Amino acid sequence: MSELRAAGLGVAYGETVAVRPLDLHVDSGRMLSVTGPSGAGKSSLLWALACAFRPAAASVTGTVRVDGSVLKDRDAAARAGVVLVPQRNGLSGTLSAEESILVPLLALGVPAREALRRVDESLTRVGLADSSRHLVDQLSGGQQQRVALARAFALRPAVLLADESTSDLDAGNRELMMAALREEADRGAAVVLATHDPEAAARTDATLALDEGESTGVREM
Numbered sequence: 226m227s228e229l230r231a232a233g234l235g236v237a238y239g240e241t242v243a244v245r246p247l248d249l250h251v252d253s254g255r256m257l258s259v260t261g262p263s264g265a266g267k268s269s270l271l272w273a274l275a276c277a278f279r280p281a282a283a284s285v286t287g288t289v290r291v292d293g294s295v296l297k298d299r300d301a302a303a304r305a306g307v308v309l310v311p312q313r314n315g316l317s318g319t320l321s322a323e324e325s326i327l328v329p330l331l332a333l334g335v336p337a338r339e340a341l342r343r344v345d346e347s348l349t350r351v352g353l354a355d356s357s358r359h360l361v362d363q364l365s366g367g368q369q370q371r372v373a374l375a376r377a378f379a380l381r382p383a384v385l386l387a388d389e390s391t392s393d394l395d396a397g398n399r400e401l402m403m404a405a406l407r408e409e410a411d412r413g414a415a416v417v418l419a420t421h422d423p424e425a426a427a428r429t430d431a432t433l434a435l436d437e438g439e440s441t442g443v444r445e446m
């Protein structure tokens with residue numbers, strides 16, 4: 226069970242203010258969508274929630290807490306179980322789908338047998354069990370999105386931050402991935418999905434709308 230809370234969270238790139246300080250909270254078991262036009266600040270908000278910015282890359286104000294503990298940096302976020310699926314997936318093109326999932330599990334100290342079990346389970350969940358040996362570069366954009374989500378699911382995140390993770394999917398796979406994200410929430414994760422897609426946003430519990438970096442409020446669905 227995990228609760229995500231941000232207070233006064235803001236992001237600027239030099240003179241460019243990407244996110245004006247905002248508060249948000251996502252309880253365990255809930256899904257929040259972050260919506261807004263291109264450039265509204267959705268990715269910047271998710272990166273700040275994951276404490277993923279290098280200090281030189283952006284100036285971030287405010288605090289992020291998971292279960293009451295302030296996250297100081299990216300390592301602390303990882304230890305708290307915060308997993309970011311970035312907009313461009315963050316996969317290495319030269320690894321296979323299964324290696325993409327296995328490597329971070331082994332790096333975290335998950336025993337090999339359990340890690341391999343999670344690889345199979347998560348690729349099956351996203352409908353890519355038959356593509357496990359394919360290199361990421363040999364997969365379509367939508368298949369790569371599903372591998373990136375499978376990798377996140379295998380990590381059993383406490384907080385799952387998914388950035389446009391359904392944007393390249395056909396309707397059937399979008400449905401499958403939205404159901405999988407809901408399962409993550411049902412398992413106890415706090416889930417945040419940045420999306421342009423009103424149908425995906427409608428499947429979440431609440432929506433935070435951004436406009437030029439400003440929150441225009443949270444609407445319960």
Ligand SMILES: Nc1ncnc2c1ncn2[C@@H]1O[C@H](COP(=O)(O)OP(=O)(O)OP(=O)(O)O)[C@@H](O)[C@H]1O
Nearest residue numbers: 238241242243261262263264265266267268269270
């Ligand atoms: N590394 C960067 N350096 C400077 N400005 C940036 C950087 N990244 C983003 N920005 C600016 O910050 C603002 C918010 O960008 P961000 O990518 O967070 O928006 P977004 O809502 O995710 O957009 P999209 O829907 O197109 O992905 C934009 O004005 C963008 O140009």
